Amino acid sequence: MAKASSESRTTIPTSYGKYPRRIPSFMFLHSPKLFVYLLAMITILFILQAPPSTSWDFMHQWEKPFFTTKSTPQVLQHYNCSQELKSMVSKLQEAVTFLPLKDLRYSSKALQGHTWFMSSMFDTHEKGEVQYQEFPSKASKGRLLCLKGRDTHDGSWNLYALAWPQALPPNATLKKGLTFISYNHYNYDNIWHGLSSMVPFIAWHIKNRCSNSPTRWFLYHWGELRTTMGPWLSSLMQATFGERLNIENFQKTEGENQTSPTCFAKSVVMRHNEGGMSRERRLQVYDLLRCKARIFCNVTTISEVNETGVPIIGMTLFMRTGPRSFKNESAVIGIFQKACRKVEGCRLGVAYANNLSFCEQVKLMSLTDVLVSPHGAQLTNMFLMDRNSSVMEFFPKGWLKLAGIGQYVYHWIASWSGMNHCGAWRDPGGERCPFAEDDRRCMSVYKNARIGHNESYFYEWGRNVLRDVKLRKGQGVLKKSGSSGSGSGSCGC
Structure with a gap:
């Protein structure tokens, strides 16, 4: 009887007839195609059994093998975020849109509604209180007020815009402190008309518990810049706030662009005089x-x-x-x-x-x-x-x-x-x-x-x-x- 072979014997049919042929038990190790098929099947089964994930997570997992050093991922990620942030800030800066302070569409009804001065803005008005605009505030979505232009003859040449503190328009100057911005349909020389435009600032001052005084004033008449007020009114405001008035005219220091915008860290705009105030609040203002x-x-x-x-x-x-x-x-x-x-x-x-x-x-x-x-x-x-x-x-x-x-x-x-x-x-x-x-x-x-x-x-x-x-x-x-x-x-x- 012949000695048994250590290799298994398998008989397979061939076109040449039935002849015994020896095949190794682990033949798939020597077959690349079969190996790929099996690997693909194992991968599919793994994915089907794995918990669901987003495409971002999946891609993030495949990114990992390419960043094998300790610092490379963090450096590249920080670099990408920083560049993206700079790009977004730049786009926000360029997106700041300036509009005319005097909107000529409302010239026939300049004192109606929310007036032709900063016509796109609406006032904050609580019952019995003065009507005002404050920047930054919840109403402005945290944005600051920016002004541009110093024309004294045509208010439609003077401009305003809102901008986020981190994305002020290019070449803007930021003014710190509190800025009062007054719109007067008449003038600041007549003591009645001038006082009427100042009363709402006093009311706002009282409402805020007299916590701070204005660092500067900007005066507008029909959107046209004014740089003085009558001496009687100026003295009354000095007496009220305890210091001389700083009425600005957008003068820039040497070397600054004369047409660049000015933005304000905190500003309050009044354009309705005493409109909306209760008699009790008015009495408080005149008593003060x-x-x-x-x-x-x-x-x-x-x-x-x-x-x-x-x-x-x-x-x-x-x-x-x-x-x-x-x-x-x-x-x-x-x-x-x-x-x-x-x-x-x-x-x-x-x-x-x-x-x-x-x-x-x-x-x-x-x-x-x-x-x-x-x-x-x-x-x-x-x-x-x-x-x-x-x-x-x-x-x-x-x-x-x-x-x-x-x-x-x-x-x-x-x-x-x-x-x-x-x-x-x-x-x-x-x-x-x-x-x-x-x-x-x-x-x-x-x-x-x-x-x-x-x-x-x-x-x-x-x-x-x-x-x-x-x-x-x-x-x-x-x-x-x-x-x-x-x-x-x-x-x-």
Whole structure:
């Protein structure tokens, strides 16, 4: 019997017939094709049994064998992220879009809605508070306000935009501190119109617990840059915030691009004057202004009674020269002197608004319980009197029919500042208009006309107002509050 072979024997059919043929047990190790097939099957089974993963994870797994050193993956990854971040910041910088400060599409309704100044922006408005815009804020999505241009004749050439702090527009200058930006549809020289544009900043200041004062101011009129305000208004703001106003004009240092944008670390924009404010908030604003002005001008406490113990009543005739002045000043003064003599404790004073400094006006108003004056900006001083003081106003002919709602502004400020507006006298006589009396063209004749007088009416009116003031002072309703004006050395702020 033949010796058994250690190799297995397998008989396979062939085309040549059935012949015995020896095949190794691990033949697949010598067959590349079969090896690849088996490896592919094992891989597929592994994938099917593995937990689900994202394509990013799968690709990330295949990246690993190519980064075998300890530092190479981190260095390359940091480099890629840094380059991508720089690219994104650059794109954001270039994407900052500047729009005209004055949107001419709204020129026919510049004071309606959210105004033609920064027309794409909406104000923040809480009930009873001032309307304002603050940057950065939740409303601005954390973006800063940037301005560009310093044109003083056409506001559509001055521009604004919003930008993220990390992606300011190219060549931008960042201004630190708090910036107040004011829009005024009228002007900053007339003390009434100027004060109306400042009041909302005081309200915002109070709302924020007087925590900080503005580092700088930017003033706009119809989007046109203004670099000054009237001395009376400037002094009042200095008294309120405790330092001289820094009104900027976008002047650059030597070497800086004159047309490059300026961005603000923190800014507040006002464009609606007192619009939306409650009477309580307005009273707080005027109390603060009165108090700060008296401290600034060192107005000291005065005696409330004369030597016989009778309450002192100060009546001041605050006169104008030129437009809307009295035709016969001496006669008007004589009438009110006569009325004053009939009321014990009354002291009459006569002053002209155009030749008094700011502090002289503050002191004069602190001595005044009854203010007698023609319609005009000088009446704005009324809020510097003590609360519950009285105002008597005089108009030329024609104003009632033709002047519009603006003729009531001193009724409003009397209410807002806690004063008593005791009515207005309107001259029935005066210059004749060549047109019908209700023709709008007549206002050009009546606007700055001089005012006549009615002796019996003025006398009785004056006496009645003085008697009412004496009664209220006797009851302690009217009380001189010295330098604070609000009863608090800190002015309540």
